[in-house]
Amino acid sequence: MASMFGKASTFLSGGNEDTKKQEEGESLTTVLETAEDRSSLTILISDVTELMRKQILDTFDPKETGAEEGQVTALSNDSDEQSNVEKPSDKEPDDELQKILEKQKSDLVKREKEVNEEKMVALKTSALEFFDDWRDTVVIRVGEVVNSRRTAKDQSKQANPEITKPNDQPVLEGIEANEQEDTITDALLKLYPPVETALRKLTKEKRILVLHSMLLLLLSLEHYNAYSRTLLLYLATSLGLSATVLSEDEKKVARGLLTAAEKMSADEETKKRAEDNATARKWKMGVAGVAGAALIGITGGLAAPLLASGVGTVLGGIGLGATATAGYLGALAGSGVLVGGLFGAYGAKMTSKAMEQYTRDVEDFAFVPIPKPGESETDARRLRVAIGISGWLGDKDEVVKPWKCIGPFQETFALRFELEALMNLGNALTSLVTSAAWSYAKSEIIKRTVFAALTAGLWPLGLLKASRIIDNPWSVANQRAQKAGEVLADALINKAQGERPVTLVGYSLGAKVIYVCLQQLAERKAFGLIENVVLLGAPTPCNSADWRRIRSVVTGRVVNAYSTNDYILAFLYRSSSIQFGVAGLNPVLNVKGIENVDVGDLVKGHTLYRHATAPILKRIGFEDIDLQEIDREEERLAEQEKKEEEERQAAENSTKKPDVGDKQEVGDEEVHRMEQEFEQKNKLS
Numbered sequence: 001m002a003s004m005f006g007k008a009s010t011f012l013s014g015g016n017e018d019t020k021k022q023e024e025g026e027s028l029t030t031v032l033e034t035a036e037d038r039s040s041l042t043i044l045i046s047d048v049t050e051l052m053r054k055q056i057l058d059t060f061d062p063k064e065t066g067a068e069e070g071q072v073t074a075l076s077n078d079s080d081e082q083s084n085v086e087k088p089s090d091k092e093p094d095d096e097l098q099k100i101l102e103k104q105k106s107d108l109v110k111r112e113k114e115v116n117e118e119k120m121v122a123l124k125t126s127a128l129e130f131f132d133d134w135r136d137t138v139v140i141r142v143g144e145v146v147n148s149r150r151t152a153k154d155q156s157k158q159a160n161p162e163i164t165k166p167n168d169q170p171v172l173e174g175i176e177a178n179e180q181e182d183t184i185t186d187a188l189l190k191l192y193p194p195v196e197t198a199l200r201k202l203t204k205e206k207r208i209l210v211l212h213s214m215l216l217l218l219l220s221l222e223h224y225n226a227y228s229r230t231l232l233l234y235l236a237t238s239l240g241l242s243a244t245v246l247s248e249d250e251k252k253v254a255r256g257l258l259t260a261a262e263k264m265s266a267d268e269e270t271k272k273r274a275e276d277n278a279t280a281r282k283w284k285m286g287v288a289g290v291a292g293a294a295l296i297g298i299t300g301g302l303a304a305p306l307l308a309s310g311v312g313t314v315l316g317g318i319g320l321g322a323t324a325t326a327g328y329l330g331a332l333a334g335s336g337v338l339v340g341g342l343f344g345a346y347g348a349k350m351t352s353k354a355m356e357q358y359t360r361d362v363e364d365f366a367f368v369p370i371p372k373p374g375e376s377e378t379d380a381r382r383l384r385v386a387i388g389i390s391g392w393l394g395d396k397d398e399v400v401k402p403w404k405c406i407g408p409f410q411e412t413f414a415l416r417f418e419l420e421a422l423m424n425l426g427n428a429l430t431s432l433v434t435s436a437a438w439s440y441a442k443s444e445i446i447k448r449t450v451f452a453a454l455t456a457g458l459w460p461l462g463l464l465k466a467s468r469i470i471d472n473p474w475s476v477a478n479q480r481a482q483k484a485g486e487v488l489a490d491a492l493i494n495k496a497q498g499e500r501p502v503t504l505v506g507y508s509l510g511a512k513v514i515y516v517c518l519q520q521l522a523e524r525k526a527f528g529l530i531e532n533v534v535l536l537g538a539p540t541p542c543n544s545a546d547w548r549r550i551r552s553v554v555t556g557r558v559v560n561a562y563s564t565n566d567y568i569l570a571f572l573y574r575s576s577s578i579q580f581g582v583a584g585l586n587p588v589l590n591v592k593g594i595e596n597v598d599v600g601d602l603v604k605g606h607t608l609y610r611h612a613t614a615p616i617l618k619r620i621g622f623e624d625i626d627l628q629e630i631d632r633e634e635e636r637l638a639e640q641e642k643k644e645e646e647e648r649q650a651a652e653n654s655t656k657k658p659d660v661g662d663k664q665e666v667g668d669e670e671v672h673r674m675e676q677e678f679e680q681k682n683k684l685s
Contacts, residue, residue, distance in 0.1 A: 027324035028146055028213045031206045037199065038146040041210065044197045045142055048234040049135045051195065052227065052555075056131060058592040059551045060124040062111035066592035111590055114545050123522060127552050130527040134227050141217050145328065172242040173204055180618065180627055185242065187621030191557060192230070194237040207239040209319050212249050213328060216320075219253070220330035222338055223499035224383055225528035226555040233556075243623050247409035250383040254343075257332070258381050261339035343381055344498030362483045364420075367413040367496070370400055382411035384531065385497045386624070389415045391508025391537070391609070392426040392477070398610065403505070405614035405633060407624035410503065415488065415513070418480040421473070422509070428473040433568060433607050434647035437466040442567055459571065467571075474572050478539070481509040485516025492517070493526045501531035501555075505617070507609035508569075511538035511584070515550070522549035532556040532623075535583065536599075536616060537566060537609045539573055542581040544590040551593050559595045560588050561616050568606035595620070604641065611637035 032038045058064040114120065172185050199210065214235060218228040236246050326333040332342070367387065371380050388403030400414045432438050441463035492502060504514045514533055521529065533554050540546075542560070551558055562584050563569075569584045584606075587596035597620055602612045614633035617625050 026209055026319050027321055027327075028210070031202075031209050031213075032146060037202075040198045041146055042139075042143060044195060044199060044235070044238060045139065045231070047195050047197075048231060048238070049138065051234070052230060053128070053131055053135070055593065056124075056127050056552070059127075059548060060115050060120065061592065062108060062115050064592040065111075065590045066594060107590065111544065115548070120545070120548070123525070123549065123552055126525040127527055130525075131227065134225065134528065137221055138218065138228070138231070141220060142214070145213075145217060172237065173240055173245075180625070181242075181244075183618070183621040184623055185621075188233070188243050188623070189237060192233045192237050194240070195234065197238050200238070200240055202239075204241075205319065207241060208245060208249075211235055211239060211241060211246060212320055213324075215246075215249055215253060216325060216328035219257075219332055219342070220328060222332060222342070224342065224501065225499065226501040226531040227528050229384065229501045229531055230555045247624065251409055254381050254383045255379060257339050258343065260333075261336040341495075342499045344496060344500070362417055362480065362487050365417045365484060365487055366415075368400055368416050370403055370406070370412040370414055372408050380411060382409065383500055384410045384503065385500050386410040386412045386503040386505065387415050388412065389417075389504070389506035389510030389513050390422070391481075391506060391510035391512070392429055392607075393419070393422040394426045394430065394610070396423070398426075402507070402610060402613045402633075405617060405626050405629040406505070407626045409624045411500075415484075415506075415510075417484040417487075417513070418477065421477040421480045424473040425477040425509070428470045429568070429607050432466065432470050433605055434644055435466065437463050438568075439649075441571075459574065463571070470572065477509055478512065481512040482516055485513040486520055488513060488517040489520035489524070489526070492521070492529050493524060502529060503532040503534075503556075504530065505534040505536075505613070507536035507613055508584075508606060509539065511535035512540055514538075515540040515546075515583075518550040518553055519546065521553040527553055528555065530554045532558075534559040534561065534617065534620070534622070536561045536613060537563065537569060537603065537606055538583040539569060540583045542583040542586050542588045544588070547583075547588045547591045547594055551591055557595060558593060559597060559620055561597045561599045561620070562586060563600040563603040564598065565600045565604050566606050572606070602637070605644070607644065608637060608641060611640050 028038075028041075032041060115124075172188070199207065202210070211232065215232060218224060218232070221228075232246055233243065236243060320328075332338050369380070370388075386403075386406045388406065390398055390402055393399065396419065399416045399419070403412055403414050406412045441460045491497075504517070506512075506514045514535055515538055518530070518533065521527075530553055533550070534557070538560065547558075547560075560583050564585060566585060569582065573582050573585075587598075588594045597616070599612065599616050599619070602615055602619075603609055611633050614625070614630040615637060618627075618630050
């Protein structure tokens with residue numbers, strides 16, 4: 001064993017440099033030529049991981065609200081509006097300021113009580129333990145390649161917990177400038193601010209090789225979890241590289257690994273070794289043995305199949321040598337079984353058949369692949385997964401259609417669940433929003449100034465008569481969404497998607513599925529699975545405790561897109577505790593790391609989220625989008641809005657309304673027409 005480690009050490013750091021470069025191409029030890037350069041990489045990783053750890057702490061810090069200045073401004077604006085009514089006395093400004101300070105103090109006390117609850121403390125402890133275990137494996141693995149273990153640990157202690165931004169204006173290289181890329185870059189720099197490092201002075205080619213090497217080293221841990229991906233995004237911005245550089249690299253590596261896996265002949269010894277390794281590991285990666293296994297892989301013959309298949313050249317295509325590539329990948333380089341585990345079921349698609357064991361409580365639950373045009377099954381594989389979830393359906397194709405806007409750097413799936421219930425809901429929503437009853441009710445709602453205070457008793461009588469059209473389909477679909485969220489959490493924990501980071505995007509009840517899933521992940525202390533989540537028009541509470549739990553299990557972005565114009569959602573949610581807030585109607589406050597985006601200008605009603613999804617993703621600087629598909633969806637959004645308005649006008653013109661001025665109510669005739677329309681649509685579907 002000692003001789004193996006000795007040989008591995010010699011391979012990584014010793015030997016004649018010129019000879020190695022000729023035979024093996026570039027490696028980290030040739031790119032980082034000096035001890036200072038190698039030290040800079042170790043310190044940079046330590047600085048970034050310390051920053052990531054602080055973000056976890058901020059999630060559970062009652063003083064870190066993430067929007068404190070905005071809240072003070074809002075309170076000040078309220079005071080200004082009141083002061084315009086009559087000229088205030090000299091004492092009144094002091095009184096208003098005192099009220100603001102008292103409210104802030106009261107809110108802080110509530111948040112302190114919230115984060116000190118036993119379950120929240122346990123969640124924080126588990127989140128930090130998982131992160132610390134992952135960080136240890138990364139620091140040790142990188143240290144073995146560029147330094148000794150002792151040196152790596154010593155340098156990691158030099159980590160600076162404070163963010164040190166570069167002096168110059170950050171410019172990320174590697175992309176062609178366009179308006180959308182600028183939006184993505186702005187979002188990237190805000191979310192993953194660059195950390196000062198001497199490595200920024202390296203040539204662009206060398207910086208790309210450093211990032212490429214880090215990707216391979218992280219994969220050698222035999223997983224690519226969400227924390228690993230977040231680390232690479234920080235490294236990319238700190239090295240002055242765009243997210244596109246990283247995404248292109250991920251795409252090439254995925255293709256190379258799967259090509260290698262297809263060519264590998266998994267003999268009994270390799271199979272047994274992989275099975276023993278899988279048995280020893282829990283889904284949460286432990287520290288012990290990971291780096292050692294990778295080193296043994298270099299000298300134990302496992303790299304041979306990779307090199308024999310020529311995939312070392314594929315992965316080294318951007319300049320890294322084939323032997324260095326195999327060495328950095330460790331055991332993953334020589335085992336088709338391990339590669340298959342990384343991608344989920346040996347690269348197989350997540351089909352309904354594979355999901356049967358998770359679907360005891362939900363009918364019709366499946367991941368539907370959304371292939372990219374012209375790509376083969378192997379070419380479609382990626383190191384990241386995106387799952388889109390529709391919240392109601394106008395037709396069966398709408399399970400998939402909204403998610404074609406997700407770009408080529410993620411393996412995209414649509415989650416299909418409870419098709420019949422979502423079709424019924426879609427038909428009911430269409431009948432409601434195109435009715436004269438809704439047109440009249442909307443005009444009445446707009447007259448009322450306190451939208452958030454609406455209760456069942458305040459809604460117009462005509463709309464309450466029509467509620468029987470929508471209430472039952474909504475209730476049924478809402479309950480099914482709850483179950484689907486629980487099943488989705490179970491599937492992710494059991495690695496149906498493999499060992500890859502997942503991005504979840506959903507609108508309406510699709511957002512409810514995601515919300516429930518994330519609550520379940522927090523309950524079960526399942527960290528490192530989810531990279532980003534985007535919830536659109538979520539029919540869920542917006543209390544800080546629930547969203548604090550959500551933030552704890554997502555390593556990247558948590559986006560809450562809401563519309564204050566979504567009166568349909570308010571109506572559907574009227575029997576719940578609307579006074580406590582609805583995420584689809586209000587911003588989520590007092591939790592650090594939640595991005596609130598008001599999309600009221602795009603979404604005039606709940607039914608428009610179907611076509612507004614792509615434009616919203618464009619607006620928030622979503623990292624991976626198809627601009628052509630987004631242009632098409634923007635056109636469809638305008639068409640859908642126009643169509644609904646025309647249908648409402650037609651319904652109004654065909655309905656006899658009593659001439660009683662402001663007290664008019666849509667009669668039973670209109671409600672009967674809606675019922676007939678709803679029944680007819682259900683028969684057709």
